[in-house]
Amino acid sequence: MQIIDAIGRSLQQVPVFADLSADYHQLVAGCGALSVFQSGETIYREGAAADSFYVIRRGRVRLEAHVPGRPPCIVDSLGANDPLGWSWLVPPYRLQFDAKALELTRLIRFDAACLRRKMADDPRFACAIYERLVPVIVGRLAEARRQLMDLYGQPAGRSQAWR
Amino acid sequence: MAITAPLVQPASHLWSISPWRISHVRRELADTFTLTLDPPADAADAAAAFLPGQFNMLYVFGCGEVPISISGAAGEGGRLKHTIRAVGAVTRALRQLRAGDVVGVRGPFGAGWPIDDTAGSDVVIVAGGIGLAPLRPAVEAILHARERYGRFIVLYGARSPEDILFARDLGRWSSRLDTYVDVTVDRAAGAWRGNVGLVTALIARVGLEAEHTVAFLCGPEAMMRFAVGALAKRGVEAGRTYLSLERNMKCGVGLCGRCQLAGHFVCRDGPVFRLDRIPNVFQVREL
Ligand SMILES: Cc1cc2nc3c(=O)[nH]c(=O)nc-3n(C[C@H](O)[C@H](O)[C@H](O)COP(=O)(O)OP(=O)(O)OC[C@H]3O[C@@H](n4cnc5c(N)ncnc54)[C@H](O)[C@@H]3O)c2cc1C
Numbered sequence: 001m002q003i004i005d006a007i008g009r010s011l012q013q014v015p016v017f018a019d020l021s022a023d024y025h026q027l028v029a030g031c032g033a034l035s036v037f038q039s040g041e042t043i044y045r046e047g048a049a050a051d052s053f054y055v056i057r058r059g060r061v062r063l064e065a066h067v068p069g070r071p072p073c074i075v076d077s078l079g080a081n082d083p084l085g086w087s088w089l090v091p092p093y094r095l096q097f098d099a100k101a102l103e104l105t106r107l108i109r110f111d112a113a114c115l116r117r118k119m120a121d122d123p124r125f126a127c128a129i130y131e132r133l134v135p136v137i138v139g140r141l142a143e144a145r146r147q148l149m150d151l152y153g154q155p156a157g158r159s160q161a162w163r
Numbered sequence: 164m165a166i167t168a169p170l171v172q173p174a175s176h177l178w179s180i181s182p183w184r185i186s187h188v189r190r191e192l193a194d195t196f197t198l199t200l201d202p203p204a205d206a207a208d209a210a211a212a213f214l215p216g217q218f219n220m221l222y223v224f225g226c227g228e229v230p231i232s233i234s235g236a237a238g239e240g241g242r243l244k245h246t247i248r249a250v251g252a253v254t255r256a257l258r259q260l261r262a263g264d265v266v267g268v269r270g271p272f273g274a275g276w277p278i279d280d281t282a283g284s285d286v287v288i289v290a291g292g293i294g295l296a297p298l299r300p301a302v303e304a305i306l307h308a309r310e311r312y313g314r315f316i317v318l319y320g321a322r323s324p325e326d327i328l329f330a331r332d333l334g335r336w337s338s339r340l341d342t343y344v345d346v347t348v349d350r351a352a353g354a355w356r357g358n359v360g361l362v363t364a365l366i367a368r369v370g371l372e373a374e375h376t377v378a379f380l381c382g383p384e385a386m387m388r389f390a391v392g393a394l395a396k397r398g399v400e401a402g403r404t405y406l407s408l409e410r411n412m413k414c415g416v417g418l419c420g421r422c423q424l425a426g427h428f429v430c431r432d433g434p435v436f437r438l439d440r441i442p443n444v445f446q447v448r449e450l
């Protein structure tokens with residue numbers, strides 16, 4: 001119970017969940033556990049079952065894509081208060097990238113099956129979770145698209161600023 | 164909005180090109196280098212009095228003239244640094260020059276960063292790519308009078324780890340206890356242990372007290388557009404946001420009209436502008 005209370009309190013500090021009601025904080029916290037990864041440790045691997053969802057409390061995590069014959073391509077890096085992983089929301093619940101701790105990293109790990117069950121039981125709770133996670137997903141998609149724009153490259157034959 | 168008519172008559176010194184000698188060439192990145200230039204004796208005082216954010220017109224004899232920001236002072240005597248990315252005829256010709264060669268210089272020109280006016284505020288610097296060059300003198304000026312400012316944050320984005328400009332300076336600034344520095348790259352592989360993502364992600368993460376914060380931005384316009392959006396989301400108003408803009412230039416002194424932008428001449432009224440004075444700057448689509 002003490003751990004659940006501590007997780008509930010931690011969630012109040014996480015901007016994406018800060019405005020959830022106290023009841024919902026408890027529901028989310030009830031699926032949570034604390035976990036720690038040392039620098040360089042793998043948190044999860046692409047293709048594995050998405051049975052967890054994480055919120056980073058401290059430290060930094062990088063997401064990597066692996067292509068044969070090439071070094072891992074780093075697609076994103078996340079830090080304190082960032083939610084980590086959304087494959088648990090979407091069937092077939094398989095992870096899409098590797099996640100690796102870049103330094104000592106403390107996370108809250110949520111049991112995805114537990115959260116999904118509570119969301120199925122209480123559509124309003126489900127809605128509250130989606131309302132908070134969808135903007136994060138949309139934001140990251142927009143960032144990824146902007147990364148594709150190669151902002152710092154030199155535009156061909158352009159007439160304005162390029163710095 | 165009407166185009167502001169040039170208010171000043173040309174003073175001869177605005178047009179006279181003085182010969183500065185290259186004392187040192189430093190390769191920064193594959194396509195970027197820094198020229199350290201020694202002024203002739205009669206230009207030393209004016210050079211030493213440059214404002215962070217101002218630019219000089221650099222003339223390569225027989226080739227052409229380009230505006231280049233001053234990226235730092237180098238010791239006594241008005242010696243100045245210019246950090247240049249080779250993209251076309253003149254900047255490539257500048258890259259061919261060596262120590263001892265002479266460059267024609269006009270300037271310094273333009274409005275710089277509001278270093279004095281923002282004393283007392285928290286300052287966030289957001290730079291992308293070679294946009295760190297015009298901001299480096301601003302960072303040094305703030306560090307020089309560090310006690311006059313609140314929190315000081317430097318956020319820098321580059322294309323890849325190999326494209327990080329002034330890595331030694333970034334390291335030096337971040338080693339100070341009174342300055343927060345964070346760097347991100349758009350893409351990386353293998354051994355890179357830093358952030359990957361746009362500089363906007365750094366803005367979203369950093370602790371800001373919006374009402375006490377001023378932001379200085381310089382980088383590609385698309386980057387600045389996203390960064391302005393990210394700052395606005397954190398509550399930093401347009402009236403507290405300054406950016407350095409580029410337009411093609413010819414005279415550099417507000418006479419030819421080549422660099423006009425929304426009723427301003429970038430060379431004379433800028434290149435540093437307060438965002439609320441150029442409110443639609445990022446909404447103009449190219450034809
Ligand atoms: C106030 C100001 C400060 C600047 N500071 C720096 C600096 O510190 N370091 C630096 O490397 N560059 C800086 N620039 C940009 C620099 O002036 C241009 O790269 C230079 O004029 C290009 O000339 P060029 O003959 O080498 O290339 P060109 O042959 O003229 O052009 C090559 C390519 O670059 C594009 N281009 C040319 N000039 C510009 C420009 N002004 N803006 C956007 N695209 C352009 C062209 O469309 C073309 O695609 C600054 C520009 C301004 C207006």
Ligand code: FES
Nearest residue numbers: 413415419420430
């Ligand atoms: S008015 Fe001539 S370059 Fe600005």
